[in-house]
Amino acid sequence: MLNELADAREAYNLPHVQQEPRIAAMQTEPKPIEQKQIEPSFKVACSNCNLRELCLPVGLNTDEMQQLDGMVATRRKVKQGGHLYSSGDAFTTLYAIRTGFFKTCVVSEDGREQVTGFQMAGEIMGLDGIVSDKHNCNAIALEDAEVCVMPFNHVEDLSRQIPVLQRHVHKIMSREIVRENGVMMLLANMRAEERLAAFLLNLLQRLHARGYSKSELILRMTREEIGSYLGMKLETVSRTFSKFSEDGIIEVKQKNIRILDHDKLKAIFNASTC
Amino acid sequence: MLNELADAREAYNLPHVQQEPRIAAMQTEPKPIEQKQIEPSFKVACSNCNLRELCLPVGLNTDEMQQLDGMVATRRKVKQGGHLYSSGDAFTTLYAIRTGFFKTCVVSEDGREQVTGFQMAGEIMGLDGIVSDKHNCNAIALEDAEVCVMPFNHVEDLSRQIPVLQRHVHKIMSREIVRENGVMMLLANMRAEERLAAFLLNLLQRLHARGYSKSELILRMTREEIGSYLGMKLETVSRTFSKFSEDGIIEVKQKNIRILDHDKLKAIFNASTC
DNA sequence: CCGGCTACTTGATGTACATCAAGTGAATCC
DNA sequence: GGATTCACTTGATGTACATCAAGTAGCCGG
Secondary structure (H helix, E strand, C coil): CCHHHHCHHHHHCCCCCCCCHHHHHHHHCCCCCCCCCCCCCCCCCHHHCCCHHHHCCCCCCHHHHHHHCCCCCEEEEECCCCEEECCCCECCEEEEEEECEEEEEEECCCCCEEEEEEEECCCEECHHHCCCCECCCEEEECCCEEEEEEEHHHHHHHHHHCHHHHHHHHHHHHHHHHHHHHHHHHHHHCCHHHHHHHHHHHHHHHHHHCCCCCCEEECCCCHHHHHHHHCCCHHHHHHHHHHHHHCCCEEEECCEEEECCHHHHHHHHHCCCC | CCHHHHCHHHHHCCCCCCCCHHHHHHHHCCCCCCCCCCCCCCCCCHHHCCCHHHHCCCCCCHHHHHHHCCCCCEEEEECCCCEEECCCCECCEEEEEEECEEEEEEECCCCCEEEEEEEECCCEECHHHCCCCECCCEEEECCCEEEEEEEHHHHHHHHHHCHHHHHHHHHHHHHHHHHHHHHHHHHHHCCHHHHHHHHHHHHHHHHHHCCCCCCEEECCCCHHHHHHHHCCCHHHHHHHHHHHHHCCCEEEECCEEEECCHHHHHHHHHCCCC
16 A cells, blocks of 8 residues: 555656766755756757656657647746745646755644645646645745646646546546555554654655665755654654664764665564554 | 635535435435336436536536436446455546445555545545556445446546546546645644544535535444544544533434534634644 | 854653553344 | 344553753854
């Protein structure tokens, strides 16, 4: 059930992406790379994009690929801390993350905030807005980011013409439903150590699918945001990191995490017995 | 954020369904009505279905409606306790519930079960299967039920021809994503009383949208299933019911619940303060 | 370089809920 | 119709995590 957490490749239905040092560097580099301005002459085009294996269906012919190039209306940059969209905003477009890292969170009437997910390059944001034509959560950049803006009408038009794209859109939404099922399991049934192990493994796998190391990662979010996502307090997150560190499973240096014993982490994630 | 829990009409984007005594009776009747066999001559047809306002988009012309009549390949009955589908089954079709009540649940490797939702008439099941072409959870009937079988290929074909249907399918999936966001908030942030209040209010609203009373309901699931869904143990569910009962908020007689003070229930749901 | 801030860590104490255990009451089955 | 079972209730006790509190470390602006 938590396959999604246990095998990113299957869950995300991705081909293995070859290691791309330029991208890989971004994760280990403390500062986000300064995004060079896109010259007006250089048209935004999915067919050229090195992330297309993450965003787009595989098996498109060149004709269809050309049609798809029109899907992205424009790109948009969001500064760290900035909102890509906010709860209540009119929904008109989906977004594909090109660079950067986001969180989505819902806020209850009485002000409690719940982080519902963390999103990285190649992932699609905004699906929550479809049902009521307005966004249902806040999407906030955790580092300087750039997204592809895909007007939803346009996505739907193209979906009607390209069945492979139609299926792809459905899969993306279904994947999100299945992911959230996994999170529900995590929140309802797991103890703190299992939750944090699951969280780390999930991040590692998704980063690995993007060409990053399997044994190292930089957390883009605070302990509090991790805690919100995992249903625990920031102190407990901190203590659990310390515990893992004492047990020689990981090495924690601020937001830099090095995985020393991947198997033990998996064992904790699977363990119901203490 | 928990608007979904607080206002079923908005969340489900439904027109008010007029009270239908025949259906309403089903909720208060302990035994499910014996389903009369459909004569071969009586073709399954969405256009005749009294639940179409729940399943289908509004604003279809008669032409489109006729096309849609082909969407449901057949109907299928499921006995109480029976599986509509199981985790791992090949995914080929979606299901629309005609009568009865279901739960969906995921099971982790170590056997822990997590109820991810309860579904009632007019709701669509099976969306979890799209992403990987196999089902990702178990769908189990909590009472004798009948569903409309809608081959997904067929749904996609029709979606390409009928934009209103396409949008509708997208909304249904988005609604599920938003619902699960609400459950995440509930599991991560709320205390037992708030959870149960939210659960009851949500059930009441969905039942109300189907013509049932706002002040009475029959729980189709056990305390344990409620507990699993809400991330608490059955004893805690039971105690919380007793507490509500002592406080004069509800009257509990087995699975029959009568709401005595709807406002107080809402207040508990909203309260962060104790 | 210093002062203040934010993010994090670590310890002491409290508590909501889980767990364990022993009922009760309605439904089912020979 | 009495025995069995299952779902539920209620009480006593335990515990994982929250809360409260007091630090420390890295970072930013001046």
